[in-house]
Amino acid sequence: MATSSSHVDNYDASKFWIASARNFRTSARLHLQHFLFQNTIGYLLEPIIEESLVASSRPLKVADLACGNGIWLTELHSHFAKNNISAQRDGFDINPVNFPDAAYLPDSVSIKQLDILSKPLPADLIGIYDVVHIRAFVSVIPDGDLTPILSVASELLKPGGFLRWEETRGDKWAQGINNEWVDVLDTRLGQFGFQDARLLSQEKRKQDYKGWTEDYLMVWEECAAFFLPKSQALDAPLTREVWTEMFANSVKETEQGVAVHQGKVVTVVGRRPQ
């Protein structure tokens, strides 16, 4: 029989995202989350990046790392099409289960299975992208070590290319996880070697609190799997049964007006040196 273990001990980011429980519900949650990010930020790509890229007037290449169901890429396709911007967009994710079928993707959008943290990266991807985009990767970095993901972004970018990263903290209700790095992500990019790193922190809109609450409740519901049932861990600090009861009580509280939203969305931009 297992002895005490916390949900943080039981969390393995690499296993969580490839588990069969990451199914259509996860994808539906990511669709919701996309529109909540967009409602907060107001644009898909910072206008200043877009202007700078368009001024270079060549077909652009954009990569989305850990792209989930590809919603950011396909929305970027619609935005670029309206503005006559020509670009190839490539998405990469470790778990292909939520990829849209290729038949429904625009020709200029490709989505491929790739563990972006595995080494070496495919040689044909090195140094070819004008923009590398990352969003909502916080759950894959529970220890705050950004070197692996920043190395990948840097390797994929052309000299002078832009890294654009949007994040929201996930630790304000979780003991044992520290996402303080999100609030100083511009400094962390600068320390790594990215140039002109800048951070924008935007409050979530009150009218979106209900959507954010639903989004987080769906995450919490998935977290039940991290707690062993009482029958397997008599002395665990928190059993699955206790978590399930706490979750049901939380849902009741949200029905009475409690919101779960973690405050702000942080957007960071930096450039790979020329």
Ligand SMILES: C[S@@+](CC[C@H](N)C(=O)[O-])C[C@H]1O[C@@H](n2cnc3c(N)ncnc32)[C@H](O)[C@@H]1O
């Ligand atoms: C919270 S989701 C965000 C998805 C997408 N970026 C978005 O904002 O809609 C995190 C994504 O990271 C992916 N992921 C986790 N570890 C990864 C890895 N090592 N390589 C590639 N993708 C990974 C997961 O499969 C999941 O789709």
